[in-house]
Amino acid sequence: MKDGYLEHTSGYPEEGELALINQLSRKELSADEVYVFSVVLCDNEIDRDLERFSIEALQELASLYVGKSGIFDHSMKSRDQVARIFSCEVVSFPGQTTKNGEVYHQLKARAYMPRLKRNEDIIAEIDAGIKKEVSVGCSVSVARCSVCGANQKETDCGHRKGRFYRSGGRKVFCHVVLEQPTDAFEWSFVAVPAQPRAGVVKALGAGGNAPKSEREQREDVRLANRQDMIKALLDTEDRIVLSGTELAAVQKRLRELERDAAAGQAYLRELRSEVVKLCLLAQPAMPADVIAQVCDGMNEQQLKAFRTVYAKEADKILPRPQLTGSTPSALAGGNDTFII
Numbered sequence: 001m002k003d004g005y006l007e008h009t010s011g012y013p014e015e016g017e018l019a020l021i022n023q024l025s026r027k028e029l030s031a032d033e034v035y036v037f038s039v040v041l042c043d044n045e046i047d048r049d050l051e052r053f054s055i056e057a058l059q060e061l062a063s064l065y066v067g068k069s070g071i072f073d074h075s076m077k078s079r080d081q082v083a084r085i086f087s088c089e090v091v092s093f094p095g096q097t098t099k100n101g102e103v104y105h106q107l108k109a110r111a112y113m114p115r116l117k118r119n120e121d122i123i124a125e126i127d128a129g130i131k132k133e134v135s136v137g138c139s140v141s142v143a144r145c146s147v148c149g150a151n152q153k154e155t156d157c158g159h160r161k162g163r164f165y166r167s168g169g170r171k172v173f174c175h176v177v178l179e180q181p182t183d184a185f186e187w188s189f190v191a192v193p194a195q196p197r198a199g200v201v202k203a204l205g206a207g208g209n210a211p212k213s214e215r216e217q218r219e220d221v222r223l224a225n226r227q228d229m230i231k232a233l234l235d236t237e238d239r240i241v242l243s244g245t246e247l248a249a250v251q252k253r254l255r256e257l258e259r260d261a262a263a264g265q266a267y268l269r270e271l272r273s274e275v276v277k278l279c280l281l282a283q284p285a286m287p288a289d290v291i292a293q294v295c296d297g298m299n300e301q302q303l304k305a306f307r308t309v310y311a312k313e314a315d316k317i318l319p320r321p322q323l324t325g326s327t328p329s330a331l332a333g334g335n336d337t338f339i340i
Contacts, residue, residue: 011035011123013112020086021112024067034112035123041065041088041136041187043106045098050161050175051143052100055090057179058107061138062088064184070111070134071188082122083113085187099173100146109187136187142179147172271303272296275310282313 013021013036021036022028042061046052053061070083088109096104113119125131143152147165150157159165159174166172272295279291295303 011037011127017086017110024084024086029114033115035115035119036110036112037083037126039070039085039109039111039134039187041107041109041134043098043104044100044102045104046100046173046175051178052098052175053107054177054179055102055105057140057181058090058105060181061107061136061184062090064138064181065107065109065136065187068184069186070113071186082119082189083111085109085111100175131189133190134187135190137185138181139183139185140178140181142177144177144179146175146177152176268300268303271300271307272298275303275306278307278310278314282310 013031013034017036018029018031018034021034042053042058044053044055044058065085065088068085069081070085071080072082088107091106091108093104093106098104113122115123122131141153144150145152145157145159147159147167148157150159161174161176163174164171165174275295275298276288276291279286279295280288283291295306298306
């Protein structure tokens with residue numbers, strides 16, 4: 001499975017597109033009867049499953065995907081059909097390279113759906129950026145090992161995705177190259193795409209944002225690469241070899257996580273202390289150690305819920321200071337001693 005993202009457009013067919021749409025429809029449709037949008041189906045970047053399409057495979061898929069249905073979550077039920085592709089092409093991005101060193105290419109399609117009452121919510125979700133990630137279902141005859149070139153659909157070469165191997169005097173990152181597609185089944189709206197670059201691309205002239213700068217694009221790729229590396233570490237059941245640069249990136253991320261965890265723990269301690277004080281204000285008969293034990297087992301969401309409820313109870317008990325405008329809940333969080 002490969003994944004992609006939507007591009008925002010005005011929603012109406014461009015010149016010449018309505019004729020392509022009407023080749024797929026039973027009746028002649030007008031421009032006002034269809035909603036049109038762009039979708040990037042897949043690309044030649046190594047994804048979170050440590051697989052990538054070859055550029056040649058993308059070109060073959062471009063013809064296979066014309067006329068294919070868009071559905072939800074790869075459901076094969078006809079009632080889940082929502083859109084259909086009427087044109088498809090491979091777009092290259094000179095100056096942008098993949099982690100494998102190739103020029104970045106993506107398979108971009110144009111799709112349409114009828115402007116029916118039942119599709120109004122879907123159209124609104126696409127325009128709002130809620131429905132944006134997609135995944136494609138297709139079959140290939142070759143799943144080539146990037147290290148030795150063996151077709152892993154026919155033989156187990158022994159190389160494992162996510163590991164580094166020495167080949168031809170250089171270190172090679174093992175992944176699978178998907179080649180020679182034999183069929184394209186469908187494309188689906190999904191919640192979690194496999195490809196790191198999945199996201200919304202808004203076109204200029206259609207109410208969208210300007211394209212990202214080169215620095216922002218490099219940062220996106222850097223973050224995606226780091227997430228791929230961390231995923232490989234989490235998923236592997238065997239040894240994995242990291243370069244010095246990759247090890248430094250993992251160490252940096254671990255230090256960031258430690259810092260964030262420490263800040264989060266400090267915040268929870270303060271929140272827990274505040275809730276304990278409010279509980280004691282609202283229910284003075286309750287032993288303090290019992291309240292503390294209960295609060296120790298709460299997560300952030302539960303503590304916030306208790307703070308909201310007991311702050312209201314405390315407000316009923318304590319008078320509001322006239323000069324400061326402070327509430328009893330604010331007083332409870334400021335000191336270990338209560339001001340009454």
